[in-house]
Amino acid sequence: MPTTTSALPCWPKKVLDVTVTIIAVVWGVFQLYTAYDPFLDPIRLGAVHLAFALTLVFIRFPLMAGRARTVGIVISTIEIVLTIATAFYICKEIYGLSARIGMFEPRDTIYGTLAVLLVIDGCRRVMGMGLVTLVAVFLAYAYLGHLIPGLAGHVEMSNSYIISHLFMSPDGIFGTPMMVAASYVMLFVLFGTFMEATDGTDLLMRVSQRALGWTRGGAAKMSVLVSSLFGTISGAAVANVVTVGSLTIPLMKRTGFSGSNAGGIEAAASTGGQIMPPVMGAAAFIMAAILGIPYADVALGAVIPAVLFYVSLLIAVDLQAKNAGIRGIPVKDLPKLKDVPLRSWFLLSPILLLVYLLMITGISATLAGLYTLLATAAVGFVIIGWRFLPRMITAFRTGAFAMLQVSIAVAAAGIIIGVIGSTGLDSKFSTLILQATAGNLLLTLIATAIAAIVLGMGMPTVGVYLILAILVAPALIDLGITPLAAHMFIFYFGIMSTITPPVAISAFAAAGLADSSPTATSIAAFRLAAAGFVIPFLFVYSPSLLFADNAGVDLIRIAAATLALVAMTIALAGMWLGKMAFWERCAVAGASALLVLPDGVSSSIAVAMLVLLFLWQLQKARRSRLNPI
The missing domain is CATH 1.20.58 (Methane Monooxygenase Hydroxylase; Chain G, domain 1)
Structure with a gap:
């Protein structure tokens, strides 16, 4: 994301940069403090969190390409004022608003309508028209669905009733997903940017080069390994591509890989970062809240599938290198780990601390994120000294920008979920799915996978997951799938959509770095990461791969799953x-x-x-x- 804003071009560049940085730092510090002292209830916290996000969006992103400059400045400024006013109204009137759900007063409806419109415009500016179009379809269903006969229709609802559910109900904009995003998702996003600021990614790169760089196709295997390690601290595929790919893609091309294959390898490896514990994609945190289980259970369940994904990817890369006759990097050109200063190894301590806090102590994800983030900052100051301070400020800014898409997508998805809840569409949709597939599990899974991939072409993973978790997951669970496996299935295919042609966002980002065709790069990534499309079916039929049943670890099924993926990789290669x-x-x-x-x-x-x-x-x-x- 560019470092300067273009929505308010009348401001001097330095003033804009300073303003955006101040807002980002204040937002980050606010999130840290509320994690330490949760003095705000979830709805108020969500309102303030969303106000920060929308304010940055209206400053950073233009109203519309080609729109008259003055008009854009005026409208963006008005939207910022209305955003702050709406957040203030929620914080002031929270108890009255909660009591008046379904029977809003006129001013409640006005502020609720403003919130919906501001979220829609923020979504349009950040993510384009894909998710906005879906929001519009669901809103049309809320207002006009009473005209549809049969099971698909619903009773007529007043505007006040609809807005109250979108604005204040537990299923609306400030429901569970926003609560999760506002309470601890941002902490883990900041953890990733703070680790980058400490040069932790450089250490991961050196370790990966030394471990696999000398093997056949070593530059590509190094890319896979470092992307998987980076995935432990960052749950964003495109960020992984840009951060790691800027170093690994040129190296892969120099050792003999074509641009499209180099970009495809990096895109596939970076996409897997969203399924790599302990810090997975934002949707994984929301999944834990929806299922009512600790995030540690979700992270633990993701371990075996993540390992299977990366083992399959390494084998695919090795076979590709074998076919093309690409050798490893000469040992003399690889970094020597003994030359890494001893204190630099302490950069890994925050990751180990996070695993310990989440998996062993069992404390909340919020406190685990807070303590780990503070530990990362402490390590940064100890190793780098006061030079870490400007890096930390940049990390706050980068983290805030990275959070924009998540926060806005969650708010937009909240509108859709509010419509689903107020119209009863969730139970109706599950019934329709089961009728359409005649209750056949495999057909239902395939239909779900296709829906996730298609939706993923126009919205981020968190939006795909939220919508399908409400609409489709109940049907999967009714067919006997364990709740964790059903939700993880949706989560996986939402992630894999980022490397699925024709719209493959991660692959397109890698293609830019590789100077290759976006289409060829996405096809290469799709082929290399084929295991990611099979793994969800494996853990649905064998939930022990997620530790999701009482049988514990089934070594035979793990071996069978591994062999299945290896065989598939060989067949494709x-x-x-x-x-x-x-x-x-x-x-x-x-x-x-x-x-x-x-x-x-x-x-x-x-x-x-x-x-x-x-x-x-x-x-x-x-x-x-x-x-x-």
Whole structure:
């Protein structure tokens, strides 16, 4: 995101920069203080949080491209004033507003309408028309749905009733998702930017280079490893691409990878960062709140799928390098870990502290985020000294900018969820889905995956997750899927949409760094990350992969899942011990499909097929060496 604003171009650049920085720092400090001393109730906290976000949006993003400058300045200024006034009204009238849900007074309706319109315009400025169009469709349903006959319709509702539910109900703008974003999601976003400010990413880069840089296709494997490590502190795919890819993509190209493949590798690896504990994508925190479980349970459940994803990606990269004859980086050119100053290793201590606080002590995610963030700042000052202060200010600014999309998307999704709740569409939609798929689990899963990918083309993961979690997750749970597996399934496909053509945001960001075709880069990322499209089906049919049942860890299912993904990766690459014929690839793909099923007979047949195919490949390789021509 650019560092200067363009919505108020009449202001001098330095004044704008200073103003934006002050707002960002005050916002960050406010979030830290409310985490330490929660003196505001959730709705008031959400109102102030959203006011900070909208104010930055109306300063930073123009009203409309090509709009007359004076008109844009005036409207943006008015919107900032109305944003602050609405937040003040909520904080002042919170108890009366909560008591008057469904029977708002005229002034309540005015402020509620303002809040809805401000969120819609903020969403349009930050994310374009995709999510805004969906919001408009749901609002039209709220006002006109009584004209629809049958199950899909609803009773007629007054404007006051609708606005009260969107504005103040637990399902509306300031519902659970906004509470989660305002209470601790921003803390973890700031943790990621603070770690960058301490040069923690540089240390991760050195460790990754030394660990895998010397192997076949080492530059690409290093990219995968460092992106996975960066994913432990940042749950944003595009941020991961930009931060890590600016260093790894040029190196991959120099060692022999094409621009599209280099960009695709980085996009796939960075997308996996959203599923990498302990700091996952923002939707994971909201998932925990919706399910009513500790965030630690969500993070723990994500461990095995994340490992499977990155193991599959490393194998795909290795086979691609083998096929192209790309070697590793000479050992003499790799950094020596013994040359890393001892004190630099303390940069990893905040990550270890976060894991300890979340997974072992069991304290709340809010306090874990607060303590870890303070520890990161302390480490920064100890290692870097007072030079860390300007870096910390930049980290506050970067974190605030990164939070804008999350906060605005959550608010816009709150409008949709408010409509769903007030019209009863959630239960109706679940019934319609089950009727359309005749209660078939596989068909319902495929329909859900397609919906998540399509929605993900026009909105961020958190918006996709929230909408489908309300509309579709109940149907999945009714079919016998565990709640965590159902929600994680939606979460995964919302994430994978960022590398799914034709609109693949992460891949497009990587293409810009790789100077390659966005379409070719997204296709490369899609192919390399194919495991990410299979893993959700694996943990739905085998919930022990998420630690979601009482059986504990099922080592046999973990082994079967790993083998299924490895086989699928080999089939897609067309390379094993050597190049594979089409029938061989089909046979390996068939074995992979059998391993997905939680059936002992199917798995045994698949293993036998893979053993025979391996022996066949081994025999082919021996013949090739004996008869090179």
